[in-house]
Amino acid sequence: MKKKVLILSGGISKERLISLDTGLQVAKELKKNGYKVKISEPDNNLEKNIKNFKPNVIFNALHGQFGEDGYIQTILEQFNIPYTHSGVIPSSIAMDKEISKKIFIKNKIKTPKFFTFSFDMRVLNLIKKIEKKLSFPVVVKPLNEGSSVNVYICDKKNLNNIVKKLRNYKKIMIEEFIGGREIQVAIMGKTKLGAIELKPKRKFYDYKAKYNSSAKTEHIIPVNLSKKKFSQIMNIALKAHKVIGCKGVTRSDFKYYQGKFFLLEINTQPGMTKLSLVPEIAEHKGINFLKLIEWILKDASTKR
Ligand SMILES: Nc1ncnc2c1ncn2[C@@H]1O[C@H](COP(=O)(O)OP(=O)(O)O)[C@@H](O)[C@H]1O
Ligand SMILES: [Mg+2]
Incomplete structure (x- = not known):
């Protein structure tokens, strides 16, 4: 008998649409080949969906925050149903x-030289720090996104404006451009x-x-x-x-x-x-x- 597969996709990260696409494509391929498939969001209905569908395995098709960073993995560990990809700690690391x-x-x-910056630092200090440690252009990115969301290549002139755009992140990374x-x-x-x-x-x-x-x-x-x-x-x-x-x-x-x-x-x-x-x-x-x-x-x- 082919397995019953619950596919977790969607979620609330900035990569939601990519995850929905991953979920749909995996579901389509499995259905075509005789598997019973249910797609679920990682929301309040997840537990109910699992109870009703009784999957043999959960395919994690989530990307980004809450799906790729150990959060959902912590929840999945509690259902005692096999789930795919990395576990809690490796995902969060x-x-x-x-x-x-x-x-x-x-x-x-080897990884590009970098340092992290939090918004209690002034941007003026940031330019000085960059010039001490790295050289322009630099890459400015969030610590915990994917799909190149909010990744920018910056020179000295546009650094200020770009860094401001990332204000909602607790911390950002400044990395040497390779x-x-x-x-x-x-x-x-x-x-x-x-x-x-x-x-x-x-x-x-x-x-x-x-x-x-x-x-x-x-x-x-x-x-x-x-x-x-x-x-x-x-x-x-x-x-x-x-x-x-x-x-x-x-x-x-x-x-x-x-x-x-x-x-x-x-x-x-x-x-x-x-x-x-x-x-x-x-x-x-x-x-x-x-x-x-x-x-x-x-x-x-x-x-x-
Ligand atoms: N230090 C860097 N030097 C040159 N290009 C970079 C650097 N960091 C990121 N990039 C470019 O941005 C893309 C996304 O960066 P990455 O660190 O992989 O973040 P994400 O998790 O969003 O994929 C890379 O695939 C590359 O094209
Ligand atoms: Mg990448």
């Missing part, structure tokens, strides 16, 4: 770009699944470059790297997955500049639409969308 970068550094994984190529790596359990290079036509791989097909970001697979460099980036991604304690599938985002790989972040709930990067990497390795979803479901457990 990976979602916090400051903590995860500190762990990368501790484990000798030029060069953009490469992302997928890990599946203990397996190095593969890599893909993104060539955005826009200024960088921002929200539009990620999700608007009219923005025409070029996807390059296989990535043009020497055997040695390819193996190096795969090993870094696997190491990041392990040191954070991730489970299931992750995607690590890198910049490749002057022969060095800089890890920007590791994603514990990578997008799973048919056009997303992890499914594309899997497909290239001979694992079609259904097989990828089935692997994720099989890997699910009650205690992550």
